[in-house]
Structures are given as structure tokens and as C-alpha cells.
Amino acid sequence: MSLAFLLIAFLTVATAAVAMALRNLIRSALLLVASWAGIAAFYLWAGAEFVAFAQVLVYVGAISMVVLFAVLLTRPSRDEAEVTPASAGRLLPALITGGAVLGVLVGAIVGSPLRTTAKPPPPVTVREIGLQLMGPHAAALVVVGALLTVALLGAVVIAATSRPADPGEPR
Amino acid sequence: MLGSGLLQGLAVTAKNLAGSFHDPTRYVTTEYPEQRTKLPENYRNFPFLVHDDPADPAGTLRCVACQICEKECPPQCIYIVMERDEKGKALKRPKVFDIDVSVCMSCQICVEVCPFDAIKMDQEYEIATRDRFGGLLLHREDLSKSNEYYHQIHPTEAAGVDAALAEQKAKQAAAKAAKAAPAAPKPAAATRSTTAATPAPSPAAVTSPAPAATPPAAAPVPPANPPPTA
């Protein structure tokens, strides 16, 4: 099972890295979708079925669509979606920062004796998740719901053009 | 109410779906190569040449190679060469009569100008060919079809033509007789139209289903031209 994990991890990180380096925005968005799907595969591997499907539904189904729409609406020229690659002046500090963070994280992780349990996780059924959401976490659920509503309304308001409706527009 | 129109539309298509199985008036398809619809009598597409005797198609062509149709043809798809004997005397029949049906536009002008009722419109529409250049160039042999065939495809019109031809022949015979008897007066031209209405006995008219009564307006009445032998 560890082999499956390594494969998933490698593919996920690789697609994400390539996506971040590509010039073609559409390709990088699609590769990132592959990366998100890889994360969903990791959730499946870890036994969190429900989260995996939610991840696919939200990221592959919804966020990718919004991203693609944004890319198509903001293309620099009409014909392509190429963007300038990262300039050296930005890339170098970014690499140094990222490398430093990675070094710190890896050092901390490898150096810390993490206690782990050998027993498999308790199987969490959808029913239990629902009960938890509606019971102890009901307040958080309501807050998230309100947040999502406000965010969507805000997004619509921000993105909508303020052009007055054309009176001659066909219904 | 919203949706009632949608339901009405669904009902219409459902009626068609069911009706096409039991109602022959709805189901109008003919399975073409096996079943064919009967063409209307006035259907026309490309010209053909009429001959009178199936035993000798080349010899009894009505065409005298006068080249009127060749000159009148708007897209110029007709090509005629008159046959001549070794002394160069015209034999009044075509040696070459070609129609390029890929150029022909089915206007029927050749039929209307022909003084001899020699060229008529055919109903043959399956002319597809694999030969791009030669296949659509019809020669005299391909074009030559019998008077009986003409009666089959255009019965009313053919009967009128036969009647006119018979009358012409009778008039010629009368003229010959008048020549023999010099005192006889020439028949008036005005009598032609009245006599054309009377059906003339014709061997081909028996095969035609339509009664060979007054020819309809579509049937070209031969114009008052001098007889070919004049």
C-alpha cells in the first residue's frame, strides 16, 4: 500500500510543479486539476472516502471551471493563453524562500518523533459525518454556509459588469 | 400554464410516431430503388430523339440535321453533323448528334423550335456515371428512342404530335394530288388548327392510356413550316 502512496504523492507533486512552471495557462490549470485529483486519490488511500469525493466534486467539478473561465476571460491576446514565465528576479527569491521553508519543514518532520497508531482508523460513515455536522459542528456549518453565500454574492457583484441593460435586448 | 405547450408538442410527435406504423397516409416514404413513384406526365429532364421504326432506329430518325436546335440551345450542349454522301450532297439525317447532359439545363427550347417533332424531353433521371467526361455525353445511338417510348412517357402530348404529323402527311398527299391536277386550289392555312383537333388514327395511340382527344396546351403544336420534301 505504501507503493501506491508513493506513486500518488510523486504524481501529485510532479503535476503541481510542472503546472507552476508552464507558460500555457490552460495547460497549467488542467495539470493542477490533475494534481487536485491526485490529492483526492490520496484521501481515498487514507480511507476518507467522503472527503475524496467532495474534493473531486468541488475542485475538479467547480473550482476548475471557475479557473478556466477566468483564464479565458483574461487572456492577454485573443488567440493564446501564454503568459510570461517567471522572471529571474522573482524566481530566485521565490526558490530560496520555498527551499528554506521546505528545509525547515522536512527537518522538523524528520526530526520529530511522531507517535502513530498502528490500528486502522475508525470507519467513518456518511451518516456519522452528517450527524457530526448537524450536532457538535452545527454552528460551524451555519457559519460556512453564510460565508459561502456571502462569498458567492460578493463574487457576482465584483465580477459583474455595471453596464445598464440594453432596452432592446431580447428576452 | 407553463409546460402545457410542451405536452402538446409531445402529443403531436407521439401521434406521428404511432401513426407512421398504421396510417399509410402519414408514412409517405417509398423504398426508392425497389419501389418507384410514377412520374407526373409533364416531368422532363433531358432531350432524346424520336425514331419511328424500332427495327431501324438510325434510318427512321425524324431529325433531318437542320441544326436549328443546335443554334437555339442556350448552353450550347448540342452538336450536330449532317450526314453527306460521297458527292457531298446532304442526306438530311445526322451523322453525329451529341448532347452533353452535364451542360444541358432542361429548358426544352430545342423541343419547341424543332419543326419536325424530332426531339422530345425524356424522363430518364438515373444518369449517374463513373466516367466523368464520356459518360454524360450522349450520342445519336443513346439518344434515339422509339415513338412508342414517347407515347409511354408523355401519352397526351405524343398523341397530339402524331395527329399533327398525320394531318401534315395527309396535306402533303393532297398537295401532291393538287399538283397532279393543276386546277385544284391550295388548301387554306386557317383550316389547320381546326383539323388538328380531330384524332388521327395512329398505331401508337392504341398503347397510350389517355384518350387522344384535344391535345393540352403543353403539347407543342407544330408550326406552319414548309413540309420537308418541299
Added chain:
Amino acid sequence: MSAPAANPLPLLERLPVALRDACTNWLPESWRWLANSLLSIVAVFVVFATLFALLTLAERKILGRVQNRPGPNRAPLPFLGLRTYGLAQPLADGIKMLTKEDIVPRGADRVLHFLAPVALLAFSIMTFAVIPYGRTLLPVELDAAVLYFFAAGAATELAIFMAGWASRNKYSLLAAMRALAQLISYELPLLLSVVAVVLEAGSLSTSVIVEKQGAWLFGILPQWHVFTPWGFAGFLIFFVAALAESNRSPFDLPEAESELIAGHLTEYSGFKYALFFMAEYFGMCALSGMGVTLFLGGWQAPFPALGFIPSYCWFAAKLLALLFVFMWIRATFPRLRIDQLTRLAWKFLVPLALVNLFTAAFWVLSAGWAGPLAFARWVVAGALVIGPFLALGRRLSAGLGPRSYRYA
């Protein structure tokens, strides 16, 4: 496939599982599950590929009959020369598709152009995994099966976008944008109508949802969800949204021939085109299967007396009936305009689906009402369904009517 039930089932009911077991019994225990899963995949694929072939023929036949013509009826069976009412037409189509040249435009993104049909077909096949085809026929028993179904279905939108973008064709790109807008718009009512079912059944598992619809009212009336007020409205919303999600007429804007040539299919030919076609039909079958499962009682027989007929036959019958309605609708309605399409989704279906959710909640809460209260339950739920429908429908169709033309 799921474990057999406790009480012995009739032979016909057990037949598919028994056949599978006969095929895999000789294998060691540790390998058997793998062989079983592979067999399930093969069986599902073979059945639906055959169904796809027959559906293409049936669709053309039905469209033909609606237009009072026979439809394809000439392709003869090979080497026999028998026409059999065009039964060999799918074969001829398949050979034609396979032997046609595969053309990729010069400016196309070759990788994505190749990947799009493959991904689309893969995701469409994945959706078949969680549909219970019969009492014992469920390829994968998942706790969150409904969520899985829609997650896999959501990925197909991406494939359509890939196809449209990779073709590097204005029409294709327009189609891709339209497809995105349409699929996002209709995902919402689709999911909302399903949530009502999940609310009633209390489970995301398809097998549980079907089993909950197994009772009979007064011993004769089936208790399928479609026979409740909220279920009926939910089914209609689901069906309309499913039409749009599977790009079927009258919502086939992404591939509208008259406006966009063929949309994202413009630059596809040969076998890739066939894959798209197959995926479209698979998507239609999967959504119909889900509709049958969620609303039409799945594999349940409509009357207790008809229980002797195997459950998978009932499922097949319902699936085929639903597919027929898909085709019937295609034969009837003209295509919507893009603004009408989005308006229908956001101003009509989404509010209706939200109200329907309330109706379903009321229905669940009032489950214990008996006697005259049961009657009141029906009245209230019915009013909750019909009232918003009339009000919203009036708003949607306000100002619209048969047009009168004046000839200049």
C-alpha cells in the same frame, strides 16, 4: 457486486452472480475479488457498449418514425444479405468510424486533443460503478455512492472543455465556454433535486435508496419517490437537468450544428469522434440509471404480483423507458437560446429545487401523520409543489406567447 441476501433468491434472480461465481470459483481466495471486479467491469462495459450500439439505431429509428419515415433500414447483415430492419447499421457505422482518417488540426494542442475523448469516456464509464442494476447487481458498494456518481460526472465537463480548447477553433472554443456555463448552471438543480431524495432516504448509498422504495402502499401501490409530490417535482427537475447535463436536445447548445457547426466535436473525426459519441450516450444512460435508482424505484417491481420477474429486468425496462423519453424529447423540441437556457436554470429550476427541498423536509417530518392528517400532508405537499411552479412559471413565461408576424 454485493453479497447475496439472506433468504434464498429465485434462480433467475441469482443467475448473474451465480455465473460470475462459476467463472471465478477456481481461483484462490485472495485473487477472487480482483477477478470478480474485473468481470463486473467487463460485464458493465459489454452491456452498455451493446446498448450504445442499439441506442444509436433506436434513436435514428424513433426520429425517423416521428418524421414519418422508416429510419435506417438498409444495412444488410454481413455475408447474409438480410436487412433485418437495419439491425446491422451500428456495425456499419462502427466500421466506418474505425476506418475514417483521424485528422488533427495543425494548430491543435495535440496532447489535450487526444486526451479529451479518452478522459470523457473514462469518466462516463466510471459513473456506471455505483448504479444498482438488480437486487444483487451492484458493481461497487459505496457509502457515498451518490456523491461519487456526481463527482465522476462533474469531471466530464472538464473533458468537454479540453476538447474545445485543444481544437484551436473558434467554434470549438465558443462551444467549450457554452458547455462550461451550461453544465455549471444545471449541476445545481441536478444536485438539489437529488439532495431531496437523500434527505428522505437518509443515506447516500444507492442500494439503501432503492431498498427504501420497496414497500407497497395498501399492498398494491409502489412507494417510489416519484409517486410523492416532492418526488414528482424532483424527478422532473432532475430529468430536465439531466437533459442539459448530457448535452441532449433541446439543451444541446454546446454542439449546436446550426450555430457552432458541431461545437467541440468540430475538429474530431474517425475513432475519436466515435468515442465522444459513445461517451455522450454513456452519460445519458448513466444519468437515466441514476434517475431510475433515485426516483423510479430502481430495480423494484411496480406491483407485488410481478415480483417473480428478475429485478434486473425491471431496471432495464425502466432505463429503456427513460431513454425513450430522452429520444422523444429530442424529436419534439427545438433548441433553446443560450440566454433562455441559463434563465431556465437560474430563475426557474434552482428556486423550484430549493422549494422542493423544503417540501421533502416537510414530508419527512410529517411521516408519522395518519388518518385525515395524511390527507392534509398530501394537500400541503402538493400545494408546496404546484404553487411555486405556477408562480415561477408565470414569471418565466411572462410576455411570451405565440408570435404574430406582419408581412411587409
Added chain:
Amino acid sequence: MNLSPLHLCLLFSSALFCVGLIGALSRSNAILVLLGVELMLNAGNINLIAFWRYGPAPAEGTGILFVLFAIAIAAAEAAVGLALVIAVHRHQRNIRLQEANRLRG
């Protein structure tokens, strides 16, 4: 050095986090920066699931619920962020972050 599966998961998530970080810092296209931030969020989610799976005291489903909430918030973030990108593009005809330095639209 003997790494437990939990260590591996955490290394995986930190690698993903750093990829997102480098992307967000180095690219000048606003959409790519947003996507980098999304990746970092996802890396955090992986940690939550990893600790739920291998952690010493796996409370019933808390990790899963946290991830669900995080996914919902990520969706909201993506929607607002991309709406902002579109608004910036409408004003500047450009979404290079170096040039989006005016507050007045």
C-alpha cells in the same frame, strides 16, 4: 532513519506546500498566484487527513470535518479571488500583478 507513514504523508504535504509557495511567489499572473495559494491550502488539508488517519488519538471524524470545512472555504476563496482577477482585468486589461498597483479603478 525509519519513517512512519505519517512522516511520509507530512513530507508529501510539505513538498506540495512549497511547490505552491514557490509558484505563488514567482509567477506574476494573478490566476497562477491564486492557484498556488489553492495548492498550499490543499497541502494543509492533507496534513489534517494524515493526522486523522495516523494520529495518536483519532477522534471520530474530526479531521474529515475540518477538511470539509476547508474545502468549502477554499471554494469561496477561489470564487472571490477569480472574481477579483476578472475585475482587475476589466480595469487594466492585464492581470500582471506588478501592474495592478492602483487602488482607483
